[in-house]
Amino acid sequence: MKDNIFLIGFMGAGKSTVAECLHKCCGREILEMDQVIEGREGMEISRIFEIHGEEYFRRLETELLLELQERENLVVSCGGGAPLRSCNVEAMKKSGQVVFLTALPQTVLERVRDSHDRPVIEQNKNVDFIAGLMEKRREKYEAAADVTVATDARTPEDICGEILEKIKKFQN
Numbered sequence: 001m002k003d004n005i006f007l008i009g010f011m012g013a014g015k016s017t018v019a020e021c022l023h024k025c026c027g028r029e030i031l032e033m034d035q036v037i038e039g040r041e042g043m044e045i046s047r048i049f050e051i052h053g054e055e056y057f058r059r060l061e062t063e064l065l066l067e068l069q070e071r072e073n074l075v076v077s078c079g080g081g082a083p084l085r086s087c088n089v090e091a092m093k094k095s096g097q098v099v100f101l102t103a104l105p106q107t108v109l110e111r112v113r114d115s116h117d118r119p120v121i122e123q124n125k126n127v128d129f130i131a132g133l134m135e136k137r138r139e140k141y142e143a144a145a146d147v148t149v150a151t152d153a154r155t156p157e158d159i160c161g162e163i164l165e166k167i168k169k170f171q172n
């Protein structure tokens with residue numbers, strides 16, 4: 001059964017918040033990829049990057065996504081870099097729908113400004129850098145997406161409503 005929902009998008013696109021909302025409204029179990037990886041490795045993402053490097057972290061993401069092919073009724077909040085590997089996207093599509101959450105660079109900056117757990121942007125928290133990286137990734141995100149939902153200046157409930165409406169057609 002292909003009933004999982006994979007939330008993808010740039011850091012700060014609102015994946016965790018929207019996952020929480022889909023959990024509350026639909027009883028889906030939340031799987032936060034970063035949290036699972038942190039739990040397994042016994043350290044924070046930024047420390048994993050520091051000690052083992054980004055490539056190691058990317059392998060952990062792929063391993064986890066392959067495992068999720070066997071699971072159901074999940075809302076998966078994917079790490080922002082997860083859709084960059086095509087094998088990851090293939091794994092997502094085997095068990096569910098891929099929902100691309102978008103946000104403008106300024107919105108992302110506001111949402112991530114006060115947290116320090118994202119090594120990819122930690123030293124470059126400014127609109128230009130965020131816009132540049134987002135642009136580099138856009139094609140991959142768009143290619144992975146079954147549906148796309150904008151999140152700027154919207155409530156999580158509103159966003160969830162649009163997601164549920166749009167994925168209906170895949171579930172009938």
Ligand code: S3P
Nearest residue numbers: 010011045079080081118119120
């Ligand atoms: C990353 C996004 C992060 C986390 C890691 C790398 C990325 O997840 O997986 O820091 O490359 O975009 P969030 O998108 O949940 O912040």
